[in-house]
Amino acid sequence: MSVQKLVECIRQKNNPTVAGLDARLEYIPSFIVSQCVERYGETLEAAAAAMQQFNISLIDALHDIVPAIKPQAAYYELLGPKGAEVLKNTIDYAHEKGMYVIADIKRNDIGATASAYAEAYLGCTKVGDKELPVYNADSCTVNAYLGTDGIEPFLKECRAREKAIYILVKTSNPSSGEFQNRDMEGKPLFVRVAEQFAKWGEGLDTPSGYNQVGAVVGATYPEEQKIIRSIIPKAYFLVPGYGAQGATAKDIANAFNDDGLGAIVNSSRGIMCAWKKTGKDGADFMEAARAEAIRMRDDIVSAIR
Amino acid sequence: MSVQKLVECIRQKNNPTVAGLDARLEYIPSFIVSQCVERYGETLEAAAAAMQQFNISLIDALHDIVPAIKPQAAYYELLGPKGAEVLKNTIDYAHEKGMYVIADIKRNDIGATASAYAEAYLGCTKVGDKELPVYNADSCTVNAYLGTDGIEPFLKECRAREKAIYILVKTSNPSSGEFQNRDMEGKPLFVRVAEQFAKWGEGLDTPSGYNQVGAVVGATYPEEQKIIRSIIPKAYFLVPGYGAQGATAKDIANAFNDDGLGAIVNSSRGIMCAWKKTGKDGADFMEAARAEAIRMRDDIVSAIR
Numbered sequence: 001m002s003v004q005k006l007v008e009c010i011r012q013k014n015n016p017t018v019a020g021l022d023a024r025l026e027y028i029p030s031f032i033v034s035q036c037v038e039r040y041g042e043t044l045e046a047a048a049a050a051m052q053q054f055n056i057s058l059i060d061a062l063h064d065i066v067p068a069i070k071p072q073a074a075y076y077e078l079l080g081p082k083g084a085e086v087l088k089n090t091i092d093y094a095h096e097k098g099m100y101v102i103a104d105i106k107r108n109d110i111g112a113t114a115s116a117y118a119e120a121y122l123g124c125t126k127v128g129d130k131e132l133p134v135y136n137a138d139s140c141t142v143n144a145y146l147g148t149d150g151i152e153p154f155l156k157e158c159r160a161r162e163k164a165i166y167i168l169v170k171t172s173n174p175s176s177g178e179f180q181n182r183d184m185e186g187k188p189l190f191v192r193v194a195e196q197f198a199k200w201g202e203g204l205d206t207p208s209g210y211n212q213v214g215a216v217v218g219a220t221y222p223e224e225q226k227i228i229r230s231i232i233p234k235a236y237f238l239v240p241g242y243g244a245q246g247a248t249a250k251d252i253a254n255a256f257n258d259d260g261l262g263a264i265v266n267s268s269r270g271i272m273c274a275w276k277k278t279g280k281d282g283a284d285f286m287e288a289a290r291a292e293a294i295r296m297r298d299d300i301v302s303a304i305r
Numbered sequence: 306m307s308v309q310k311l312v313e314c315i316r317q318k319n320n321p322t323v324a325g326l327d328a329r330l331e332y333i334p335s336f337i338v339s340q341c342v343e344r345y346g347e348t349l350e351a352a353a354a355a356m357q358q359f360n361i362s363l364i365d366a367l368h369d370i371v372p373a374i375k376p377q378a379a380y381y382e383l384l385g386p387k388g389a390e391v392l393k394n395t396i397d398y399a400h401e402k403g404m405y406v407i408a409d410i411k412r413n414d415i416g417a418t419a420s421a422y423a424e425a426y427l428g429c430t431k432v433g434d435k436e437l438p439v440y441n442a443d444s445c446t447v448n449a450y451l452g453t454d455g456i457e458p459f460l461k462e463c464r465a466r467e468k469a470i471y472i473l474v475k476t477s478n479p480s481s482g483e484f485q486n487r488d489m490e491g492k493p494l495f496v497r498v499a500e501q502f503a504k505w506g507e508g509l510d511t512p513s514g515y516n517q518v519g520a521v522v523g524a525t526y527p528e529e530q531k532i533i534r535s536i537i538p539k540a541y542f543l544v545p546g547y548g549a550q551g552a553t554a555k556d557i558a559n560a561f562n563d564d565g566l567g568a569i570v571n572s573s574r575g576i577m578c579a580w581k582k583t584g585k586d587g588a589d590f591m592e593a594a595r596a597e598a599i600r601m602r603d604d605i606v607s608a609i610r
Contacts, residue, residue, distance in 0.1 A: 025432065072414075079430060080389065081390040088386055109377075109411055113379045116382070128342055135382075143413055144450075145449075148480045149480040171451050173455065176451055178501075179449070
């Protein structure tokens with residue numbers, strides 16, 4: 001089972017963190033970008049080739065210590081169809097290296113369309129008699145503004161293929177309170193979203209004690225984390241906002257349960273751009289990413305003990 | 306300007322409708338699918354080739370009478386990287402034929418990531434000294450759950466490149482009321498979202514009288530349409546839910562202003578699957594789509610007179 005698998009990966013590596021692979025060109029060392037531009041010109045193809053090489057190298061540098069990657073779809077879409085290939089190849093390569101994959105897509109739509117998204121990222125496309133996996137992630141993020149019938153197709157994949165989802169509850173950005181924290185019939189909207197998890201997660205508990213329906217809860221809002229944790233103790237939290245967005249290990253402690261589980265903390269720019277702080281123009285980008293991933297792991301593990 | 310251009314296209318064709326190009330394989334006549342499977346086997350490539358051929362033919366059949374297309378990203382993502390190519394080619398072909406393009410992506414994320422989405426669908430990717438358009442739609446749909454800093458990067462493209470966006474206010478699906486209609490400090494959430502349009506649309510009015518910041522308002526909820534129209538009279542409404550989802554022309558009359566403008570009504574399955582009702586196994590799919598588009602145009606134009 002997918003959350004089960006995530007918990008096993010986290011335990012095995014004693015590391016409740018995920019590396020966000022959200023590469024913009026400016027996050028990639030210039031020697032990689034230059035090689036690709038030399039080969040393909042100043043094109044989207046060159047940008048995609050650079051991103052592919054960067055991602056593969058980061059997975060090589062991290063896979064034995066970091067349990068999961070979280071590719072953010074936006075950065076792949078920014079490179080057009082070639083970027084879509086990089087996304088697919090990155091997911092496949094992470095799987096080869098034994099990593100768990102969270103596709104950060106934040107999709108949402110009416111039922112018929114949500115089915116297409118759920119099949120694209122978690123399920124299969126049927127062509128003739130064949131069922132073909134498409135992006136084949138282990139889990140993905142989902143926005144709940146459309147209510148249950150936009151969530152149900154994702155739950156169907158969770159049930160049929162042991163996948164998991166993370167529903168946006170409280171996001172990490174500064175303006176997240178604009179709607180999420182306003183009072184809805186006596187409680188903030190983000191609490192109203194969390195209250196639906198009992199229904200959405202029905203029948204999706206795993207032996208790990210955690211449910212296949214998880215929650216996105218920003219590291220930048222420790223008080224909200226505590227409230228959400230009390231409403232949905234069995235939901236796995238995907239926690240963005242550590243590092244570049246300003247949250248510290250102390251800020252994320254509330255996201256975890258007493259078993260030291262229940263949350264996985266993301267760092268994207270912190271890990272990808274670690275090479276910018278060593279003064280070596282990116283020659284050591286793999287070592288720098290690995291060193292930052294270890295530092296982050298130790299920082300978080302010590303805060304939740 | 307992009308909403309300006311939309312209004313001009315609608316006036317010119319006297320047709321306030323948009324053709325949703327959301328092809329699943331089962332919506333494509335089997336003679337097209339069979340040809341592609343013969344050539345490429347039972348693969349995603351075959352499915353993408355069939356979708357490409359279907360879309361091109363539909364645009365050929367509709368472009369002189371229908372002002373706009375609305376490709377729904379999910380169905381393209383369902384075919385993987387090849388599907389991303391079909392999306393790009395479909396948008397380019399629609400532009401060649403003078404049609405306005407609404408990319409139905411319903412994206413949402415924190416500011417840095419929302420920028421990547423906005424650039425991917427409305428703007429450009431910078432590679433070296435070159436600014437390269439990616440999907441290059443005229444407008445796209447956006448989910449506002451993350452608040453203003455997830456919207457702002459899209460507004461930036463609206464300002465810089467005369468693009469438009471449609472923000473989800475009240476969606477057409479049965480469970481949309483689960484959150485959208487619940488009371489938030491005295492008014493339903495969908496009203497609270499609509500109330501932010503004054504801020505989001507600042508400086509984005511066009512000579513047409515309409516603002517570059519539009520709203521998604523489901524045809525299936527005529528009462529909500531009326532309420533939203535009264536709050537944001539200058540927002541263009543993208544109205545899904547006509548036809549297959551059950552709404553009639555009468556149901557969408559409230560979405561329009563007295564000038565006969567202010568809304569564009571989508572039909573996807575109604576147009577794409579019109580061939581299923583003629584008993585000719587899809588041989589007449591172009592004529593059937595055109596006939597349905599004309600019927601829909603006349604139905605709606607007569608209802609809003």
